[in-house]
Amino acid sequence: MIDLQNVYKIYKVGDSMVHxxxxxxxxxDEGEFVAIVGQSGSGKSTCMNIIGCLDIPTxxxxxxxxxxxxxxxxxxxxxxxxxxxxxxxxxxxxxxxLNVISNVELPLIYQRVPKYERTERAKEALKRVGLEGKENxxxxxxxxxxxxxxxxxxxxxxxPSVILADEPTGALDSRTGIEVLELIKKLNEEGNTIILVTxxxxxxxxxxxxxxxxxxxxxxxxATQNVKAEQK
Amino acid sequence: xxxxxxxxxxLKSIWANKMRALLTMLGIIIGVAAVILIVGLGNGVTNKVExxxxxxxxxVIVASAxxxxxxxxxxxxxxxxMAKADDNITIFSPYVPSTQKxxxxxxxxNVPINGITGDYINLRSRKLDFGRNIEYVDESRLQRxxxxxxxxxxxxxGKDVDGATVIGQxxxxxxxxxxxxxxxxxxSKSKLSDEDNSIFIPYTVAQKEFNQKYITTWYFxxxxxxxxxxxxxxxxxxxxxxxxxxxxYIIIDAQSIMDNMNDTINxxxxxxxxxxxxxxxxxxxxxxxxxxVSVTERTREIGIRKAIGANKKDVLMxxxxxxxxxxxxxxxxGIALGGFLTSVVSKAFEIRGDVSLDSIIIASGIxxxxxxxFGYLPANKAANLHPIDALRYE
Numbered sequence: 001m002i003d004l005q006n007v008y009k010i011y012k013v014g015d016s017m018v019h020x021x022x023x024x025x026x027x028x029d030e031g032e033f034v035a036i037v038g039q040s041g042s043g044k045s046t047c048m049n050i051i052g053c054l055d056i057p058t059x060x061x062x063x064x065x066x067x068x069x070x071x072x073x074x075x076x077x078x079x080x081x082x083x084x085x086x087x088x089x090x091x092x093x094x095x096x097x098l099n100v101i102s103n104v105e106l107p108l109i110y111q112r113v114p115k116y117e118r119t120e121r122a123k124e125a126l127k128r129v130g131l132e133g134k135e136n137x138x139x140x141x142x143x144x145x146x147x148x149x150x151x152x153x154x155x156x157x158x159x160p161s162v163i164l165a166d167e168p169t170g171a172l173d174s175r176t177g178i179e180v181l182e183l184i185k186k187l188n189e190e191g192n193t194i195i196l197v198t199x200x201x202x203x204x205x206x207x208x209x210x211x212x213x214x215x216x217x218x219x220x221x222x223a224t225q226n227v228k229a230e231q232k
Numbered sequence: 233x234x235x236x237x238x239x240x241x242x243l244k245s246i247w248a249n250k251m252r253a254l255l256t257m258l259g260i261i262i263g264v265a266a267v268i269l270i271v272g273l274g275n276g277v278t279n280k281v282e283x284x285x286x287x288x289x290x291x292v293i294v295a296s297a298x299x300x301x302x303x304x305x306x307x308x309x310x311x312x313x314m315a316k317a318d319d320n321i322t323i324f325s326p327y328v329p330s331t332q333k334x335x336x337x338x339x340x341x342n343v344p345i346n347g348i349t350g351d352y353i354n355l356r357s358r359k360l361d362f363g364r365n366i367e368y369v370d371e372s373r374l375q376r377x378x379x380x381x382x383x384x385x386x387x388x389x390g391k392d393v394d395g396a397t398v399i400g401q402x403x404x405x406x407x408x409x410x411x412x413x414x415x416x417x418x419x420s421k422s423k424l425s426d427e428d429n430s431i432f433i434p435y436t437v438a439q440k441e442f443n444q445k446y447i448t449t450w451y452f453x454x455x456x457x458x459x460x461x462x463x464x465x466x467x468x469x470x471x472x473x474x475x476x477x478x479x480x481y482i483i484i485d486a487q488s489i490m491d492n493m494n495d496t497i498n499x500x501x502x503x504x505x506x507x508x509x510x511x512x513x514x515x516x517x518x519x520x521x522x523x524x525v526s527v528t529e530r531t532r533e534i535g536i537r538k539a540i541g542a543n544k545k546d547v548l549m550x551x552x553x554x555x556x557x558x559x560x561x562x563x564x565x566g567i568a569l570g571g572f573l574t575s576v577v578s579k580a581f582e583i584r585g586d587v588s589l590d591s592i593i594i595a596s597g598i599x600x601x602x603x604x605x606f607g608y609l610p611a612n613k614a615a616n617l618h619p620i621d622a623l624r625y626e
Contacts, residue, residue, distance in 0.1 A: 054539060054619050075543050082541020093536045093623065097245065109237060110541040154540065 001161065001193060002028040002051060007060035007070075009046050009216075020046040021057070022216035028195065030161075033188040035196045035207035035224070043216035045166075048197045052087060052164045053080045065161055082110050086155030088184075090167035092147040094139040100126065100150050101135040107158040125153040129183060145176030152183060156192075163187065165196045169203060181206050238550045242557035245526075256522040257562030259515020260602065264563050264595045266508035268570025269577070271591040274501035276574075276583035278494055285490045291460070292355065293452040294327075295467050297474075297481035300446035304475050311450060314470045320459035321466065325352035327449040328438040332406040334431065336388040343384060344430045345405055347438020353379070353416070355453050356427070362395035363414035370413075371434040378403065379414035379432040405431065408441060460487050515562065516602040523555050523610035534614050535622025548615040555607020556600055563599025567592055 009021040020043045028034055038044035049055040050062060053069055056077070062069045065084060072080065086107075087093075094103045104122040113121070126132060129149040139147055148168060155163050165184060169177030185206060188194045196207050204210050208227045212220035246253040297306060308326060315321045328347030333340060350366040361382060370377050380388075380398070389398055395415040402409045410433065418428055438444065454463035464485050471481045527534070534547055542550075571587045578585030 049620055052539075075545075078538065078541055078543035078546075081539065082543075087539050089623070093532070093539075095533050095536060097241065097248075097533075106537070107540045110537075110543070110546055158541070 001030045001065060002026070002195075003061075003063040004050070005061040005063070007050065007057045007062060009043075009050065009055070010058045019216050021050070023060070024213075024216065024218060026211060026218065026221075028162075028193065030193050031188075031191055033185070033194045033196070033208040034211055035198060035204035035209070036211045036213060037198060037201060037204045038213035039199060042213045044197055044199075044213045046216075047213060048164060048166055048195070051162070051195060052085055053077045078110075082107060083158065084161045086158060086160035086163040088148070088151050088155050088163065088165040088168045090170040092139070092144075092151045092171070094147055094150055094154075096139050098138075099135070100131065100137050100139070100142070103139065103150055104153045104157050107154060111158065121157055122153070125157040126150075128156060128187075129153045143176070144172050145179060148172060148176075148180050149183065152180070152187075156187070160192075162193045162195060165194065167198055168196070169200075170198075177203075235549065235553060238553040239557055241550075242554040243561075245554070246558060246561065252522065253558065253561075256518055256558060257515070257565065259511055259518045260559050260562030260599050261515075261566040261569060263508055263510075263512035263515050264566025264599055265570035265573060266511060267505055267595050267598075268567055268587055268591055269573045270501060270504045270508060272570065272574030272585045272587040273577060273581075273583070274497060274504075275588060276578050276581075276585035277497055279584040279586065281490060281493050281497070285486050291453050291456070291487065293454065293460075293464055293467060293483060293485045294449065295452065295471060295481065295483045296449045297471060298448055299475070299480045300448070304480075305446045306450070306471075306474065308447070310470075310474075314466065315452065318463065318466045320454050320463040322453045322455055323351045323355050324450060324452045325349045325355055326435045326447040327352065327451055328435045328442070328444055328447055329449065330438065330442045330444070332442070334384075334388070334406075335404040339388050341387065343405075344426055345438065345442070346430050346432050347435035347442075347444075348432050349435060352432070352451060355451055358419065359417045361415045361417050363399040363412070365414060366432065366434050371436045374437050374440060375434065376408060376410045376437060377413045377434065378405065378410040379416055380412055381416045381428050381430055382418045383428045384431055385415055403431075405433070406441065457487060460485055464488075512598060512602060516559070516606040519555055519559055519603065520606035520609060522558075523551065523607055524613070526554070527551065527610045527614040530614075531617060531622045531625040534617050535619050535625065538617070538619035539623060544615040547617075548611045551611030551614050552604060552607045555611065556603030559599045559603035559607075560596070563596050566599070567595055570595075 004024055004026040007021050007024045008019065011018045011020055024047065036044050036047060046055070050057055053064070056072070057070050060070070064080065067080070069077070069080060095106070098106070101119065101122050104125055105118045108118045108121060123135065126135060129152050131146060131149050131153065134142065134146065139150065142150065168184065169180055172180060181203065184194060184196070196204070198204055205224050205226060207224055210220065210222055210224050211218055300306065311324060315324045325348050330345050331342055332345045334343040348366065349371060353360070353365050360379070363379070366377065366379065369375065380403075385393065385395065385398055388403065398412055398415060401412050403412055404410070435447065439447070452463065452467060454460055464483055468483050471483065472478060475481055537547060574585040574587050
């Protein structure tokens with residue numbers, strides 16, 4: 001489903017070239033729960049941006065659902081993000097002026113989904129993350145954990161191929177962080193493909209597969225201990 | 233769908249920043265109000281001019297010659313011959329004006345007394361409410377008869393008098409008794425107009441009674457608008473042949489004066505509207521400024537929207553609609569304010585100010601247009617933000 005083939009991302013900083021991704025190849029199948037781990041500066045954010053179609057590789061191929069994304073135009077990338085990807089951010093990134101249900105509906109607005117269907121689907125997504133009855137609240141009336149659930153609902157609502165979570169627990173205390181992780185795990189069990197980007201090994205262990213990045217290269221790609229334990 | 237949402241979001245954000253929105257819209261409000269007011273008052277002045285000339289009569293030429301003597305003077309026979317010879321001139325009447333003391337019983341007042349032929353009444357499109365017009369016999373036999381304006385009648389005989397009973401009664405003009413033969417209808421809106429406050433007598437009687445050897449003023453009517461110029465030229469030529477000096481007489485054609493005045497008023501109006509247009513331009517720049525601020529403030533929001541699938545066009549639309557909503561709302565307030573001011577000022581200056589539908593449509597169009605033009609640049613800036621940079625923006 002996700003296929004990175006020898007992907008390079010090279011930035012020019014001053015006179016020198018920085019290889020944020022240095023010939024990375026990665027394959028992720030449908031239904032997987034992958035954690036991409038690395039220190040800051042390792043290239044994991046660049047990797048996530050490319051997988052999330054927010055950026056295109058300097059060289060190499062990125063194939064998502066059989067589409068070669070590396071050649072797409074800005075408009076087409078927007079379309080892919082809209083239909084195939086769901087984002088969960090560290091800072092929730094909800095629009096403060098919009099109430100909860102409008103925030104969740106947003107991806108569907110850009111898909112030109114009619115109003116009635118939009119509301120239905122947004123309600124259903126909110127139900128899945130346990131936020132029934134909070135539709136008309138505004139983000140600043142919710143706790144951090146609840147806001148992150150809204151953003152998860154927003155990522156879910158468009159039924160994407162892949163959900164990308166960038167440090168989803170980074171802004172939460174450990175207890176609500178665990179709750180959010182449990183929710184993400186549940187989503188994976190329901191069949192969603194999830195890519196979790198984090199610097200925290202403890203959190204990464206919650207996934208089923210760990211891809212460790214250093215200096216723009218994959219230095220480890222293995223099943224997590226949980227999975228290994230299960231397999232035994 | 234998205235347009236409606238953008239529109240409501242824009243209204244919401246205007247409402248949330250009332251003060252800022254008002255200041256942003258102020259330029260548009262003032263500009264639009266000024267345009268509406270200027271056009272409205274301009275129409276009012278045009279109406280006033282038209283009313284004034286309507287009183288003078290349409291298709292009327294007035295010719296006056298004050299420097300007459302035994303060797304150079306006008307005669308009714310000469311004028312008649314000239315008028316008959318040219319098809320453009322339809323009817324004419326001499327006009328012998330004076331002001332005399334008029335008395336009925338104990339009531340005495342100074343009233344304009346104008347000597348005319350019966351044609352004058354037709355020429356000015358007046359109607360007799362009661363009685364009859366001045367006839368040729370009245371002129372030739374120097375009959376002391378008179379026609380009163382409705383106003384003059386009520387002044388002397390009381391407000392509730394029946395016009396029919398006044399016919400046949402006598403009135404003293406400058407000490408001489410005159411028989412009332414007719415009552416004229418009221419034409420003017422203004423109570424001060426001479427047309428509604430005069431007494432008309434046969435011109436021959438006026439000449440004799442008030443010692444006017446020569447007839448200074450003549451009224452003519454012409455066939456239609458096209459014949460105005462020719463008729464004026466014919467009269468001018470005739471007068472010139474008699475006086476040999478263009479400074480000795482004056483010929484006024486109501487229509488051409490009115491046209492000239494309307495041209496002048498329109499020119500002034502256009503200049504003022506252009507000046508008001510500068511305010512609209514400044515208002516547009518104000519909107520652009522605030523929109524740029526708004527785009528910067530909402531960089532993160534734009535990043536979020538783009539990350540979850542908004543394309544350039546979606547973001548562009550959102551901000552353009554926001555700009556249009558701001559300028560459109562400013563325009564609407566401006567139209568209301570302009571309309572209100574027009575009615576207030578019209579009342580104060582006693583003119584019929586008229587906020588025309590055209591000016592409302594044009595003003596609305598311009599304010600929406602300003603939203604598009606000056607909203608485009610900031611909206612384009614927003615649309616071209618890179619989602620990664622925008623998301624990282626604090």
